Amino acid sequence: MGDSAPLSPVEHIKAASRGLRGTLAASLADAPTGALADDDTNVLKFHGSYQQDDRDLREERRLQKLEPAYSFMIRTRLPGGVCTPRQWLALDAIARRYGNGTLRLTTRQAFQLHGVVKRELKATMAAINATLLDTIAACGDVNRNVIASVNPVESRLHADVYGWAAKISEHLLPRTRAYHEIWLGEEKIAGTPELEPIYGATYLPRKFKVAVVVPPLNDVDVFAHDLGLIAIIEETAHGPRLAGFNVAVGGGLGATHGDATTYPRLAQVIGFIAPDDVLAVTEAVVTTQRDFGDRANRKRARLKYTLETMGLPAFVAEVERRAQVSLAPARPWRFTTNGDRFGWTKGFDGRWHLNLRIPSGRIADRDSARQLSGLRAIAQVHRGDFRLTPNQNLIIANVAPEDRAAIDTLVVDHGLDLYTRASPTSLDALACVALPTCPLAMAEAERYLPSFLAAFEARLAHHGLAQVPVLVRISGCPNGCSRPYLAEIALVGKAPGRYNLHLGGNATGERLNVLYRENLAEAAILEALDPLLWQFANERRPDERFGDFLWRAKLLSV
Numbered sequence: 020m021g022d023s024a025p026l027s028p029v030e031h032i033k034a035a036s037r038g039l040r041g042t043l044a045a046s047l048a049d050a051p052t053g054a055l056a057d058d059d060t061n062v063l064k065f066h067g068s069y070q071q072d073d074r075d076l077r078e079e080r081r082l083q084k085l086e087p088a089y090s091f092m093i094r095t096r097l098p099g100g101v102c103t104p105r106q107w108l109a110l111d112a113i114a115r116r117y118g119n120g121t122l123r124l125t126t127r128q129a130f131q132l133h134g135v136v137k138r139e140l141k142a143t144m145a146a147i148n149a150t151l152l153d154t155i156a157a158c159g160d161v162n163r164n165v166i167a168s169v170n171p172v173e174s175r176l177h178a179d180v181y182g183w184a185a186k187i188s189e190h191l192l193p194r195t196r197a198y199h200e201i202w203l204g205e206e207k208i209a210g211t212p213e214l215e216p217i218y219g220a221t222y223l224p225r226k227f228k229v230a231v232v233v234p235p236l237n238d239v240d241v242f243a244h245d246l247g248l249i250a251i252i253e254e255t256a257h258g259p260r261l262a263g264f265n266v267a268v269g270g271g272l273g274a275t276h277g278d279a280t281t282y283p284r285l286a287q288v289i290g291f292i293a294p295d296d297v298l299a300v301t302e303a304v305v306t307t308q309r310d311f312g313d314r315a316n317r318k319r320a321r322l323k324y325t326l327e328t329m330g331l332p333a334f335v336a337e338v339e340r341r342a343q344v345s346l347a348p349a350r351p352w353r354f355t356t357n358g359d360r361f362g363w364t365k366g367f368d369g370r371w372h373l374n375l376r377i378p379s380g381r382i383a384d385r386d387s388a389r390q391l392s393g394l395r396a397i398a399q400v401h402r403g404d405f406r407l408t409p410n411q412n413l414i415i416a417n418v419a420p421e422d423r424a425a426i427d428t429l430v431v432d433h434g435l436d437l438y439t440r441a442s443p444t445s446l447d448a449l450a451c452v453a454l455p456t457c458p459l460a461m462a463e464a465e466r467y468l469p470s471f472l473a474a475f476e477a478r479l480a481h482h483g484l485a486q487v488p489v490l491v492r493i494s495g496c497p498n499g500c501s502r503p504y505l506a507e508i509a510l511v512g513k514a515p516g517r518y519n520l521h522l523g524g525n526a527t528g529e530r531l532n533v534l535y536r537e538n539l540a541e542a543a544i545l546e547a548l549d550p551l552l553w554q555f556a557n558e559r560r561p562d563e564r565f566g567d568f569l570w571r572a573k574l575l576s577v
Contacts, residue, residue, distance in 0.1 A: 027315055029160070040200070043055070054070060067096065076088045090136055101406055105150070111398070121391065122391065154198075167184035169406045169408050187298065217305060230409075243271070243499075266290055270323065271323040276497050285531060354528065371423055382413075388433065451464045453496070460495035462518060464495040484556055490506045493509070493512075493518075504521060525564065
């Protein structure tokens with residue numbers, strides 16, 4: 020960014036926020052409106068919440084001369100997606116008391132609560148904090164929730180990796196006490212706001228995402244992140260040990276329709292580091308992005324664009340200088356899949372782990388399944404913990420052998436056994452929230468996923484492909500929360516009922532898909548896919564995936 024480039028409006032808001040305080044206290048006390056002051060909606064994100072409104076009701080309320088039906092989404096900070104049964108029960112109660120009666124598991128291994136109104140926002144934040152969880156930095160121009168592979172304690176190495184995710188999360192937390200003052204009623208700091216040694220006075224140019232992965236499962240989609248750490252395992256006479264991490268930088272999936280200067284990008288591996296260097300290198304990557312990222316154009320403010328501007332060699336040299344670490348050559352690794360493993364798996368210590376399928380991560384009590392009640396009942400008897408996966412699913416982890424039967428009964432009784440009945444394609448499908456609450460959504464995603472899967476799976480069955488997995492993801496806009504650009508088939512929202520069709524990702528999260536058709540309704544999407552599925556059914560090699568076939572058959576081009 021040139022020195023003369025004007026700063027984006029958000030930069031001015033951050034600079035004037037007094038360490039992320041803004042005028043939030045006054046906005047919360049403004050009873051006549053359900054909204055916050057405009058600048059405070061940006062400051063609020065750093066505290067883990069977004070102001071939203073029900074877009075299904077916008078026009079009706081406008082005609083009634085009422086303000087929009089404002090509410091707030093709250094997102095937890097939950098490194099590695101691990102929580103206790105006690106915390107689960109507390110969040111369940113909070114969702115029913117203050118929210119819309121549902122919990123949502125996100126692709127960042129966090130909980131989202133929806134439908135909290137302004138007058139109860141402070142009480143909700145305090146209730147979350149009382150569970151020994153918080154929402155600090157779950158949103159905003161800071162490091163977001165650090166995600167990690169969730170093969171729960173299947174080996175001691177996964178416990179090590181979870182530990183690093185937690186350490187990185189703590190190391191990169193903002194130091195301001197604003198959260199504690201505003202939401203928890205702690206004493207206000209007098210005088211100059213606290214210094215932010217990592218973030219500085221205006222924090223980062225844009226959000227920053229970190230993922231830690233243990234091959235061969237790329238369940239975190241590590242190359243979709245600003246910073247990815249790929250665990251390298253060494254076999255020793257005493258068993259496997261964590262030798263260190265390959266470092267990948269510059270991933271990000273957000274884009275803007277019609278703007279060729281924005282694009283999804285996979286992270287690049289730049290070298291190998293020992294575990295003792297993780298925090299220094301992580302901080303160096305963050306501070307380099309802080310100082311060199313674009314603060315004028317938020318659409319090009321992510322690290323992937325900083326790499327384009329600086330050039331990868333210069334960026335790496337700057338990181339090494341700041342960290343006082345020389346990156347070693349990257350070490351070999353291999354990924355086999357980027358999905359979850361459903362059902363029961365046995366850990367190294369004899370305890371068991373049950374991976375449940377939660378469509379779009381939405382946990383609710385509906386006619387077809389009483390998931391919220393069922394997981395409440397499980398949490399009341401479970402003696403292990405819960406693990407949220409980066410694929411919007413849930414693991415009931417660390418179950419003693421003698422407790423399996425009781426948990427299985429509760430799972431079946433409450434319709435949580437979808438993993439035993441769903442098709443391979445349905446098991447791995449992802450969708451973002453989109454309408455009615457996301458202000459960026461251009462089309463449906465979560466609410467559309469079931470009907471699209473039904474129509475698409477009918478075409479798969481017609482071609483004899485019912486048991487062949489195809490990775491499908493739907494996003495209500497091009498920003499990529501459901502990681503659509505890595506899917507074999509992705510629908511990216513363009514307008515109500517219309518999507519761009521992207522094809523050609525792979526099942527290991529190591530290849531971007533490409534735009535195949537633009538601005539299609541459902542019938543046109545299925546019409547475009549049908550001949551490709553026919554050719555796939557007739558020409559595929561044994562175990563060949565759909566995305567790989569499309570490239571081998573030269574049905575796609577860059």
